[in-house]
Amino acid sequence: MWTCPTCTQSFLRANQTHSCLEKTEADFLRGxxxxxxxxxxxxxxxxxxxxxFKIHPAKTMISLAKNTRFCSVFQFGRNFLDVCLPLNQVYDQTLCFHKIGHVGEKDINHYVRFYDKEDLNEEVLHFMRLAYALDAEKGK
Structure with a gap:
């Protein structure tokens, strides 16, 4: 693990690209x-x-990280929460993702929108576990 000397965030690789911001979790939740x-x-x-995991606030989102960032909360709507799970293949045979998009060659972002606590059901938990497990593989 490498720790940025400026912002003290931890990363899997030395000199990993990131933004050193003073933004906090509370800043995202305010209002x-x-x-x-x-x-x-x-x-x-x-x-x-x-x-x-650790919580990493950035300029436009809050990421969750163990070895690498395995999930991002990227929109705090008026009555919803948007979350991105980077997975290694397309999972389009489910209704839990409202959007799927490729990022580079390996990561495929899967977007979930929660309006209610019940929206975070067993199927979504399965994909959350998968994103977490993929992160663990990257850390080996």
């Missing part, structure tokens, strides 16, 4: 509705049942 904040905390609690 958001109780619904959105509740969804965010529920999402984090569910991910903590899968494994431990």
């Amino acid at each position: 958001k509705s109780a619904v959105t904040v509740g969804l965010y905390h529920h999402f984090l609690a569910q991910y903590r049942t899968i494994g431990d």
